Amino acid sequence: MKMKSGFLFVMLLFVLVLAACQNSGSNQGNGHDDHQMKEHSDAEKKTTASLPSDFNKQAAEGLIVKNTKNTTRLDAKTPEELSIKTSQTIWPATHKQNRPGAVILVSKDSWQTALAAADLIHHPNNGPVLFTDTDQLSLNVQNEIKRLSPLGTSDGTQILAVGNFDKQALKVLKSYKVKQLTGEKPAEIAEKIDEEYASSAGEYPKSVIIGSSEDRAELYTLPSVNWIAHMPEPLLYIDNQGIPEATAQALKKRDGKANIYILGPAAAVSEKTEKALKEYGTVKRISGNDPVTNSIAFAKFKDQDTDFGWGVTDPGHGLSFASTAKPELALAGAPFSHLGKHAPLLLLKDGQADQSVYSYLADIEPFFEKHPQDGPYNHGFILGSEDDISFQTQGILDDILEIKSKDGGHSGH
Template sequence: MRARALAAALLVVAVVAAGCGRGDGKVTTTTVAGPAIGAKGTESTAAEDLGFPAFATKNTTRVGGADPTADAAAAARAVYSGASRITRPHAVVLADGRDWRIGLAAAVLMGPPVRAPLLYAQGTATLPAATQDALDGLQPTGSKPAGGAQVIRVGDVPTLPAATKTTDLRASDPIALARAVDAFQSAARGTTSDRVLVVSADDAAYAMPAAAWAAKAGDPILFTHKDDVPEDTRTAIAAHQQPKIYVLGPPSVISENAMRALRALGSVTRISGNDPVSNSVAFARFVDGAFGWGVVDPGHGFVFANAKRPADAAAAAPLSASGTYGPLLVTDQADRLPAALNGYLLDVQPGYTRDPVRGVYNHAWIVGDEGAMSVAVQSQIDALMEIVPVNERSTTPSSP
């Protein structure tokens, strides 16, 4: 039997359906196989068995889980292979995956100084096989900024063996839990951040891009309702002592009433697009001093996730905080690249005049299986990542 290239891709995964947006609470089992090593040229499916083009193309790599639990495990192992002590993380976050807001808030712990990738539990039940396998492989060494903890348990998650040093972050609801995560991050840093991100507590698709930035920069994510800023969010922001507050989302998601309440707590800047796709592009382009990706030119990494799988945002956050570093871009379709993404990628496509070896390059991570993003869309993204002669840039096809 061939060895599998991604130990984290993770064979049999138990997932609570309620954590994927269905409310029936049933447990389903999904089989996710990674690409095989050792395919022979005598086999007609050798290329597919090796993982091409679904697992990878020349400019894209897919984290192809059927659910966020598998994607989190695979992304964590992609960033921290665990093959030697120097490739093991100091700590790992174990977050309750039944509510996308918990993972989103916990994504900041991948940022400095803790640098903890996130894995998902499904409540206090036995850990999903993918999560347990990844945790066994990662073997966190213990984080000094996190008080020596190897695992930071966020929300209602299983108790781990006594030999594992853990610290627990719990609260009555996800909004209060975000405040607890922020306080923990501030304690680990030894100071509060002078910047905070405020996102919708009710519309995940607009909030998703915040996870990538929080993981890269260590700026906390806090939640608001459309017209009302929760008390836990107000208290958390007040602890930052008049920080710069960046609100992600248009007035249809976070209204001017909420903005007025936030202005009493610090300076407020809105970053927004009219829909989740253009909203993610706006955040990718945005820069204000040291805040924001400011990706308006070639030579960057990108992460793509489907808005229908919001927990994938936190699952994939380590990919934005290491390697090629880059913003999370949201699609709302599995089988077509939205026009806003196509146009943006054309704007930042690499080009060369003489020798492509002297150029700069883009790379994309595709998060989720073909139910989240088809191979046809992956291929189109690959073409838009490709460095091309400058006089050919405008000829890239606009649809798969």
């Protein structure tokens, strides 16, 4: 009887242990499934991030501010006004260390010249681009130059006038050392700018950006402005006829080893031109189907072999926003990629944040694990007035740029 009881006790104990193990395994499995479901849910949330639709119509009434917690608006209607505001934001000029080396003057009448001239913002000038008329410098531009009190570059240049300025117009700058770069066609002026950079740096950069100088392709070429303001690579132009002689000469100076990056789809730079460019080096194309997705593609692109490209695919960055309806304002805001938060340019279709922009910003949305003060942070520069980019759009951008808790919401504050 005792043996039978002992056997039953052992069997009961075995059954209980087995049940516990099975239960434990079942719980582990559920935990793993829960984790997978959470990961899938998070991924689904990111890929399906959709624009807000429930708006407050009174949000813009009675506003006395232009900025929000995650955006800074450069409130201006003209490229001259925005270039001065950009200058005053980036170069306080309160002491020697934050005064520019030289001021770059460009014409309001040529986007091609203004865009290519951005290559000289960082080196050798460390200075702003100011927009003005070719036949007369406005009093506002003259006053900004006086405020900046440019130190001069290594050769003493304090004002670099890029384009065909009237000599009479430049006479008001007689107390400064002025240098002028001229060219009859976009490709020619771009070649001169490339040459100016190389003469100062002591060498030609191996990498170049190729963009179209045709007006119909302006919005595709435009995103290059923030990169060349930030890095040594120049912008060289092609046109409807192919590769202009000035561009060919600039490429030849790379001895057949140029790293050539075409910016824009085949509608902007043809496949025939792409094939012809291969004579001068390796060719890669960065493009989107429209100006907005094209600007996103350029912001995301990174060539690991040459280190060319922004590679902004994670949080912790500055970003500039400009309307496709006001591309000239994007040109005036280019220095935001040179100092401060080094921001690539994103285009908004007619000043509106569409789904492609919103999805990209959702992909790089910042999250904190424990403490929001540890970052990372995103920040946006809004280039233009509320007529160009509305306060509603600014609010949408401000929210998607905001750092949030990984656990959801903004808990921990």
